Amino acid sequence: MLDLRLAPMAGVSNLPFRLVARECGAGLLTSEEVDARALVQGNAGTRAMLRHLPAERPLAMQLLGSEPEVLAEAARILEAEGADGVDLNMGCPVPKIVAKGHGAALMRDPLGAARALRAMRKAVGVPLTIKIRGGWDERTLNAVAIARLAEDEGVSAITVHPRTRSQQYTGRAPWEVIASVVDAVAIPVIGNGDVGSHADAAAMRTATGCAAVMIGRAALGRPWIFATDAPExxxxxxxxxxxxxxxxxxxxxxxxxxxxxxxxxxxxxxxxxxxxxxxxxxxxxxxxxxxxxxxxxx
Ligand SMILES: Cc1cc2nc3c(=O)[nH]c(=O)nc-3n(C[C@H](O)[C@H](O)[C@H](O)COP(=O)(O)O)c2cc1C
Structure with missing residues (x-):
């Protein structure tokens, strides 16, 4: 059986869409990215993003940020609100976000990433996971190094969207990067990128050895992609x-x-x-x- 999961998508992976994906057969769900600083500062809109229903569990919630103390405090809030796992976004390529050192910017700051993960790991008891890209750009394809570092910091699973930050969403997702991360760490690796069908998901699992497959854009307008049998x-x-x-x-x-x-x-x-x-x-x-x-x- 394929373990198919809904990708965190800002403005999309909210309570209604997550629940629909689960009812169609999706495995572990992840919230859209939640800004750690805004959460710690008590922003009401950010706080509202944590609302979820029991039927969504297991549900991981994803944080966006880079300062260790802020991320640790935000992770504590997520755990207290019922998150079954806390995920750190290390892949967001949006210029405004990386300019602050958040998202994919953490890929080119391994020491900063390690400090952030250590603080978060200490702060919560639930599993800590990360979502990474292949690297910052073609010259820094460091997914394997980041994955090893994360494993050393106690991270429980890693999702790999193998494009680089500079590729954004263009070109083909190079699945071989997922395979190299699978080979490098003992913890589960979730493959992500360009999966549009069950056949694609099976092909990704065979090609990479990933433990589960995460689907983003192909679920938009098609949440039944998670179902074993295509509904009429x-x-x-x-x-x-x-x-x-x-x-x-x-x-x-x-x-x-x-x-x-x-x-x-x-x-x-x-x-x-x-x-x-x-x-x-x-x-x-x-x-x-x-x-x-x-x-x-x-
Ligand atoms: C509209 C949109 C919003 C996204 N927001 C997030 C996000 O909040 N956190 C994150 O880690 N990735 C985010 N992503 C990236 C997806 O999770 C996924 O890695 C990417 O779309 C590649 O998978 P796909 O080819 O199945 O779409 C977003 C992607 C899209 C299209």
């Missing part, structure tokens, strides 16, 4: 309805509207007339209007 049209419609209900039931109205537009646009990809209807979907003024446009296409 009616079952897919029920999943979309369930997702809409969760969005409206668990998110504040303004955020819910944005989420409905975004997800229903993904669910409509490939449906006849979808491209033409897209402006109407995004211009809709309330939830009923967005849903009416979507179900008109389905």
């Amino acid at each position: 049209r009616e079952a897919r419609a029920a999943i979309v309805r369930r997702h809409c209900d969760l969005i409206q039931g668990h998110l504040p109205e303004r955020i819910a509207l944005v989420q409905l537009k975004k997800h229903l646009a993904w669910y409509s990809t490939g449906l006849p007339g979808a491209a033409l209807a897209r402006p109407r979907l995004f211009q809709a003024r309330n939830a009923s209007e967005v849903k009416a446009v979507f179900w008109g296409l389905w």
